Amino acid sequence: MFSATTYLARRRRLCELVGEGLVLLPGHADSPRNFADNCYPFRQDSTFLYYFGLAQPDLVGLIDTDTGEAVIYGDELTIDHIVWMGDLPTIAERAASVGVDSVRPLAQLAQDLATGRSVHFLPPYRAHTRAQLQDWLGGEATVSVDLIKAVVAQRSIKSDEEIAEITRAVDISVDMHLAAMQMVRPGMKESEVAAEVERVAVAAGGGLSFAPIATINGQILHNHHHGNTVAEGDLFLLDAGAETEMGYAGDLSSTFPVSAHFTSRQKWIYELSLQAHEAAVAKLAPGVTNLEVHLAAARTIARGMKDLGLMRGDTEEAVAAGAHAMFFPCGVGHMMGLDVHDMENLGEEFVGYGGQAKSTQFGLKSLRLGRALEPGFVLTIEPGIYFIPQLMDRWRAEGLHHDFLDYDELDRWRDYGGIRNEEDYLITAEGARRLGKPKPMTVAEVEALRQE
Amino acid sequence: MFSATTYLARRRRLCELVGEGLVLLPGHADSPRNFADNCYPFRQDSTFLYYFGLAQPDLVGLIDTDTGEAVIYGDELTIDHIVWMGDLPTIAERAASVGVDSVRPLAQLAQDLATGRSVHFLPPYRAHTRAQLQDWLGGEATVSVDLIKAVVAQRSIKSDEEIAEITRAVDISVDMHLAAMQMVRPGMKESEVAAEVERVAVAAGGGLSFAPIATINGQILHNHHHGNTVAEGDLFLLDAGAETEMGYAGDLSSTFPVSAHFTSRQKWIYELSLQAHEAAVAKLAPGVTNLEVHLAAARTIARGMKDLGLMRGDTEEAVAAGAHAMFFPCGVGHMMGLDVHDMENLGEEFVGYGGQAKSTQFGLKSLRLGRALEPGFVLTIEPGIYFIPQLMDRWRAEGLHHDFLDYDELDRWRDYGGIRNEEDYLITAEGARRLGKPKPMTVAEVEALRQE
Numbered sequence: 001m002f003s004a005t006t007y008l009a010r011r012r013r014l015c016e017l018v019g020e021g022l023v024l025l026p027g028h029a030d031s032p033r034n035f036a037d038n039c040y041p042f043r044q045d046s047t048f049l050y051y052f053g054l055a056q057p058d059l060v061g062l063i064d065t066d067t068g069e070a071v072i073y074g075d076e077l078t079i080d081h082i083v084w085m086g087d088l089p090t091i092a093e094r095a096a097s098v099g100v101d102s103v104r105p106l107a108q109l110a111q112d113l114a115t116g117r118s119v120h121f122l123p124p125y126r127a128h129t130r131a132q133l134q135d136w137l138g139g140e141a142t143v144s145v146d147l148i149k150a151v152v153a154q155r156s157i158k159s160d161e162e163i164a165e166i167t168r169a170v171d172i173s174v175d176m177h178l179a180a181m182q183m184v185r186p187g188m189k190e191s192e193v194a195a196e197v198e199r200v201a202v203a204a205g206g207g208l209s210f211a212p213i214a215t216i217n218g219q220i221l222h223n224h225h226h227g228n229t230v231a232e233g234d235l236f237l238l239d240a241g242a243e244t245e246m247g248y249a250g251d252l253s254s255t256f257p258v259s260a261h262f263t264s265r266q267k268w269i270y271e272l273s274l275q276a277h278e279a280a281v282a283k284l285a286p287g288v289t290n291l292e293v294h295l296a297a298a299r300t301i302a303r304g305m306k307d308l309g310l311m312r313g314d315t316e317e318a319v320a321a322g323a324h325a326m327f328f329p330c331g332v333g334h335m336m337g338l339d340v341h342d343m344e345n346l347g348e349e350f351v352g353y354g355g356q357a358k359s360t361q362f363g364l365k366s367l368r369l370g371r372a373l374e375p376g377f378v379l380t381i382e383p384g385i386y387f388i389p390q391l392m393d394r395w396r397a398e399g400l401h402h403d404f405l406d407y408d409e410l411d412r413w414r415d416y417g418g419i420r421n422e423e424d425y426l427i428t429a430e431g432a433r434r435l436g437k438p439k440p441m442t443v444a445e446v447e448a449l450r451q452e
Numbered sequence: 453m454f455s456a457t458t459y460l461a462r463r464r465r466l467c468e469l470v471g472e473g474l475v476l477l478p479g480h481a482d483s484p485r486n487f488a489d490n491c492y493p494f495r496q497d498s499t500f501l502y503y504f505g506l507a508q509p510d511l512v513g514l515i516d517t518d519t520g521e522a523v524i525y526g527d528e529l530t531i532d533h534i535v536w537m538g539d540l541p542t543i544a545e546r547a548a549s550v551g552v553d554s555v556r557p558l559a560q561l562a563q564d565l566a567t568g569r570s571v572h573f574l575p576p577y578r579a580h581t582r583a584q585l586q587d588w589l590g591g592e593a594t595v596s597v598d599l600i601k602a603v604v605a606q607r608s609i610k611s612d613e614e615i616a617e618i619t620r621a622v623d624i625s626v627d628m629h630l631a632a633m634q635m636v637r638p639g640m641k642e643s644e645v646a647a648e649v650e651r652v653a654v655a656a657g658g659g660l661s662f663a664p665i666a667t668i669n670g671q672i673l674h675n676h677h678h679g680n681t682v683a684e685g686d687l688f689l690l691d692a693g694a695e696t697e698m699g700y701a702g703d704l705s706s707t708f709p710v711s712a713h714f715t716s717r718q719k720w721i722y723e724l725s726l727q728a729h730e731a732a733v734a735k736l737a738p739g740v741t742n743l744e745v746h747l748a749a750a751r752t753i754a755r756g757m758k759d760l761g762l763m764r765g766d767t768e769e770a771v772a773a774g775a776h777a778m779f780f781p782c783g784v785g786h787m788m789g790l791d792v793h794d795m796e797n798l799g800e801e802f803v804g805y806g807g808q809a810k811s812t813q814f815g816l817k818s819l820r821l822g823r824a825l826e827p828g829f830v831l832t833i834e835p836g837i838y839f840i841p842q843l844m845d846r847w848r849a850e851g852l853h854h855d856f857l858d859y860d861e862l863d864r865w866r867d868y869g870g871i872r873n874e875e876d877y878l879i880t881a882e883g884a885r886r887l888g889k890p891k892p893m894t895v896a897e898v899e900a901l902r903q904e
């Protein structure tokens with residue numbers, strides 16, 4: 001937790017930005033797994049964490065924008081609980097530690113909201129929160145765009161203490177990737193690698209920032225299956241990050257050979273993906289849009305695919321038409337902070353596009369962040385190259401992009417898989433800097449680690 | 453997954469037991485963590501798993517008890533999904549694998565329920581399921597006690613194939629405990645041990661059956677904090693179990709010294725806890741109530757505490773009064789199966805007490821299972837001995853059990869901690885047998901492992 005000063009300042013600024021009414025920030029309840037008392041590990045709502053810092057269930061924050069006063073609603077433990085749970089700080093003590101003097105029972109909240117003043121709340125994403133809002137405010141209440149814009153404005157610019165915490169998350173994430181890159185051997189199950197990656201995150205005191213991808217099928221982008229046995233010649237793709245105890249995320253990807261060396265075909269595409277990565281990183285600077293960063297990677301990939309004979313025609317035209325999205329169907333990166341896709345629950349149009357519309361073109365429609373970069377933004381850079389048989393078949397059947405893609409040649413790459421590397425960057429006044437310690441990226445660095 | 457025959461037979465029997473109407477079994481949706489698309493690892497509802505075996509989100513089962521016909525409601529993936537997720541079996545294919553021929557879109561369910569026939573459903577424990585039931589059935593619908601009783605009757609008696617799967621879960625759980633018992637050294641964080649325990653479970657292809665307790669404060673029974681550093685002289689208590697990919701649970705506890713050897717005081721209480729454990733196990737047989745099993749452990753603990761000078765008076769009277777619950781405030785064990793506390797969401801009165809009322813005495817009120825044991829029951833045996841300062845202070849202040857407890861003597865044990873061992877047993881026609889491979893239990897066995 002940061003100091004009370006931090007939370008007081010954040011809430012004060014929020015009051016200025018929202019300007020009027022009450023701001024209602026419900027914290028999370030425990031999330032039942034297979035029965036009410038067998039819950040998933042508790043995760044607090046990130047916006048509640050940002051303004052109140054407390055990671056206990058069943059708390060609600062209310063801020064009066066006129067007075068700047070904040071109240072935490074919650075029910076103190078009874079003596080029965082204390083026998084089972086030991087001596088814990090009271091809610092009043094916890095609240096004081098984040099600069100909140102006023103604590104009231106949860107049952108009083110509905111009454112305190114019924115003052116006739118406007119109540120600002122964010123889009124709920126858990127069924128429990130939706131039911132709470134219904135109980136407190138009735139079904140007619142609508143989310144507050146003013147509050148969304150204010151929260152996005154604040155959370156988008158990371159403070160020095162946040163950057164230090166994100167750096168910790170990235171450092172742990174690097175350790176997770178190093179462990180995986182060192183351990184993988186033919187005959188192992190993907191689940192053994194996923195398990196070791198998770199061990200490193202949990203041992204550091206926090207956990208995973210998202211369900212990891214640990215797979216020999218890198219071409220399947222939404223893939224959390226870990227049941228395959230890895231074999232000589234496979235490429236292993238790991239996308240995994242740590243979350244610190246405070247809730248800040250790291251997010252890295254690595255691709256490495258299961259054998260001691262890349263094959264020449266693996267190496268060729270791998271190095272092209274690194275070139276795309278470097279092209280994207282070279283663009284990072286305040287004022288540059290992340291759409292431009294994305295397109296820099298896209299052009300690099302398209303040029304490489306032309307060299308390889310898989311694409312043809314004018315590179316600019318191919319990228320404008322979206323033909324490169326055969327290989328790079330997703331975005332170059334996304335905001336990262338208290339959420340691995342930071343503030344995704346607040347709406348991509350506000351977080352990633354400043355209220356503007358996003359392209360609907362295949363590929364670009366998966367770019368979560370397109371707006372102009374600002375100092376203090378933290379984002380991931382993760383262009384990838386994927387050979388997706390289902391996409392080849394679909395586009396070919398639909399007659400798409402025949403001017404730019406050689407489908408016969410593509411057919412020889414159906415079983416290639418997918419490659420991605422990912423790092424996390426901070427936009428600075430001058431440009432950008434990578435957060436956390438370096439992760440092996442070049443063929444030589446990766447192969448050196450596979451020898452040990 | 454078991455064969456289609458298994459699920460067909462279970463559903464057929466359910467129809468006989470319920471007798472009339474429609475049985476509605478909603479499967480789970482994904483459970484959002486910090487935004488809608490960042491979900492906890494998916495866990496299917498156990499009763500859905502029992503009758504339909506499918507561990508994918510957003511499926512609902514409906515069984516017509518007159519015809520025995522079952523329908524699975526769910527929406528097939530679109531081609532857009534397949535590009536991102538690869539080729540996966542359709543819902544129709546998955547349904548066929550568990551003997552269900554009929555698959556319909558989720559949107560049709562509400563209409564199919566509005567036939568005027570009674571709709572049986574179980575108590576919901578997730579907010580998402582509560583909202584679904586409200587949408588499908590309106591707010592007036594009530595849970596079906598007939599369905600609860602039928603499900604409890606079936607799920608309480610484990611089949612041979614279930615016992616084999618539970619045994620797998622216990623074997624993995626033993627590996628988790630062996631790993632912890634071998635690794636703990638002074639200076640480590642509790643979280644490092646918790647992380648390694650989780651690694652073993654995840655590497656085996658499933659995961660944890662519940663959030664583990666891995667602590668040097670064994671006296672805090674509801675304790676999922678792993679932030680302490682372990683030191684020479686501490687006792688480490690681990691309560692953790694694996695869940696197999698099919699969803700079956702193991703649940704074991706171990707207590708071991710952080711130093712190479714138990715101190716004499718640690719050893720004395722440890723061996724008393726083993727005697728209580730053995731007394732409980734010796735009772736296990738069909739027809740014996742688990743309340744008798746619990747009381748056998750309680751009497752053993754009370755007798756030991758008299759030898760130690762912490763208790764006094766007549767043992768039977770002390771146990772009848774509940775004075776032993778100072779040390780043993782919880783139950784001797786619980787049902788285990790697809791849930792670590794099997795069927796807890798169906799209501800303890802049905803699962804553990806056959807519809808009878810449970811004792812309200814402190815200690816006994818925490819015994820989840822009191823009814824007569826039957827062949828096929830799987831349950832945990834986990835008597836423990838805890839020194840809980842908050843409970844000492846509370847009872848002393850309330851003037852409780854002064855005839856049976858020497859509070860001045862007790863005060864010298866305030867910092868002792870807590871001890872528990874736990875194994876999993878199957879009730880057989882003749883008595884009971886332990887499931888899974890043996891776990892080190894005696895002082896000699898545990899210390900031998902601490903030397904390696």
